[in-house]
Amino acid sequence: xxxxxxxxxxxxxxxxxxxxxxxxxxxxxxxxxxxxxxxxxxxxxxxxxxxxxxxxxxxxxxxxxxxxxxxxxxxxxxxxxxxxxxxxxxxxxxxxxxxxxxxxxxxxxxxxxxxxxxxxxxxxxxxxxxxxxxxxxxxxxxxxxxxxxxxxxxxxxxxxxxxxxxxxxxxxxxxxxxxxxxxxxxxxxxxxxxxxxxxxxxxxxxxxxxxxxxxxxxxxxxxxxxxxxxxxxxxxxxxxxxxxxxxxxxxxxxxxxxxxxxxxxxxxxxxxxxxxxxxxxxxxxxxxxxxxxxxxxxxxxxxxxxxxxxxxxxxxxxxxxxxxxxxxxxxxxxxxxxxxxxxxxxxxxxxxxxxxxxxxxxxxxxxxxxxxxxxxxxxxxxxxxxxxxxxxxxxxxxxxxxxxxxxxxxxxxxxxxxxxxxxxxxxxxxxxxxxxxxxxxxxxxxxxxxxxxxxxxxxxxxxxxxxxxxxxxxxxxxxxxxxxxxx
Numbered sequence: 314x315x316x317x318x319x320x321x322x323x324x325x326x327x328x329x330x331x332x333x334x335x336x337x338x339x340x341x342x343x344x345x346x347x348x349x350x351x352x353x354x355x356x357x358x359x360x361x362x363x364x365x366x367x368x369x370x371x372x373x374x375x376x377x378x379x380x381x382x383x384x385x386x387x388x389x390x391x392x393x394x395x396x397x398x399x400x401x402x403x404x405x406x407x408x409x410x411x412x413x414x415x416x417x418x419x420x421x422x423x424x425x426x427x428x429x430x431x432x433x434x435x436x437x438x439x440x441x442x443x444x445x446x447x448x449x450x451x452x453x454x455x456x457x458x459x460x461x462x463x464x465x466x467x468x469x470x471x472x473x474x475x476x477x478x479x480x481x482x483x484x485x486x487x488x489x490x491x492x493x494x495x496x497x498x499x500x501x502x503x504x505x506x507x508x509x510x511x512x513x514x515x516x517x518x519x520x521x522x523x524x525x526x527x528x529x530x531x532x533x534x535x536x537x538x539x540x541x542x543x544x545x546x547x548x549x550x551x552x553x554x555x556x557x558x559x560x561x562x563x564x565x566x567x568x569x570x571x572x573x574x575x576x577x578x579x580x581x582x583x584x585x586x587x588x589x590x591x592x593x594x595x596x597x598x599x600x601x602x603x604x605x606x607x608x609x610x611x612x613x614x615x616x617x618x619x620x621x622x623x624x625x626x627x628x629x630x631x632x633x634x635x636x637x638x639x640x641x642x643x644x645x646x647x648x649x650x651x652x653x654x655x656x657x658x659x660x661x662x663x664x665x666x667x668x669x670x671x672x673x674x675x676x677x678x679x680x681x682x683x684x685x686x687x688x689x690x691x692x693x694x695x696x697x698x699x700x701x702x703x704x705x706x707x708x709x710x711x712x713x714x715x716x717x718x719x720x721x722x723x724x725x726x727x728x729x730x731x732x733x734x735x736x737x738x739x740x741x742x743x744x745x746x747x748x749x750x751x752x753x754x755x756x757x758x759x760x761x762x763x764x765x766x767x768x769x770x771x772x773x774x775x776x777x778x779x780x781x782x783x784x785x786x787x788x789x790x791x792x793x794x795x796x797x798x799x800x
Contacts, residue, residue, distance in 0.1 A: 401627035573633035578676025732767035
């Protein structure tokens with residue numbers, strides 16, 4: 314336990330401003346271990362370092378960071394909403410181990426439209442944040458995103474290529490997509506910039522869930538074209554309206570209103586936490602997604618929801634006008650922040666009864682079932698995997714090893730040594746848990762001392778509850794390395 318605050322840190326705590334902003338906590342190695350935001354940096358940060366907090370043993374993983382803080386930084390912002398936006402960006406950048414965050418480190422696919430281009434293109438990507446680009450998603454997998462792009466280009470022939478085009482005077486040869494009706498060939502000046510921008514605007518409206526609004530706009534445009542005796546264009550618009558109507562017509566209506574809603578439910582069991590998002594567009598359930606969370610042990614649902622919402626919507630996800638939640642998030646600034654992202658008012662609902670309450674219960678129950686399914690799959694995979702069963706028999710283990718940690722040392726010359734840890738769960742590589750260790754205390758090529766340092770550093774974190782306890786530990790080398798690890 315920590316009994317006092319070091320001088321440098323104590324000095325910073327004395328001069329914290331009474332202003333909104335973001336604070337960044339670092340450990341002795343300089344790694345960012347926690348990021349938070351506050352309406353008053355002075356009040357919030359000092360609350361962590363009260364004598365009562367420092368003297369009692371930490372009971373939750375999130376409380377442990379107080380005892381590991383060696384340095385503090387802060388960034389003052391104009392208001393709490395701005396602080397919230399910055400906090401979300403910094404958490405995504407640093408992935409601090411004491412923040413509640415999305416469990417999967419993989420990037421989910423998005424659909425991107427390059428609005429800054431003279432003739433914007435539409436693509437599937439896993440990278441977000443580029444200026445002048447609008448993102449839609451995330452989607453469950455790349456196949457879903459690509460299928461949506463395929464359907465969109467059938468209705469709105471937007472280019473999917475990476476050609477660099479000028480506002481006019483493009484003289485390239487049209488590709489196959491033009492000849493099959495999936496591109497309007499702006500590369501060959503086969504469409505005006507104004508007409509092309511109308512296609513892009515319609516695609517963005519449809520991707521944002523505004524199907525009903527888009528149909529109304531297309532109908533108005535069709536009537537105008539007919540009145541101006543532009544019958545060929547009116548016919549194209551008529552066909553486009555029918556194609557838009559066909560998209561998603563198999564979906565059943567679950568809301569009498571045409572409002573867009575995201576319904577968010579959460580469940581937790583022990584150190585497992587799962588969030589389920591139901592996406593309702595034009596009164597129809599069009600998609601559902603789930604996310605497991607890291608670092609959620611001991612946190613309340615309101616705290617988990619606040620952390621999830623910041624990360625989910627800061628990644629570029631479409632922000633609907635209504636957010637229906639199981640509990641109110643532990644952050645009053647979220648509604649204002651979401652409204653700023655959307656460019657219009659976002660209402661947060663925590664229903665106790667009625668249609669929305671039933672939807673929340675569906676989302677919560679699905680999240681609960683996903684945790685149970687995950688646990689069953691882990692147990693079943695571990696107990697049914699023939700290789701793991703054989704390993705249990707060879708090593709005379711008390712049970713099948715569901716989690717295995719493996720350590721090795723690599724020497725590149727006399728002055729460059731690195732320790733590595735790999736993890737297998739249920740017999741499969743679990744790359745989220747892979748670690749690299751820069752050797753700090755050993756000079757020369759002493760494998761025994763290096764193995765001792767690496768295993769000691771890692772299992773201190775395990776003892777502190779920061780990482781799971783393995784069922785089996787493998788050390789690459791001979792008896793000397795094994796004895797060093799067992800010290």
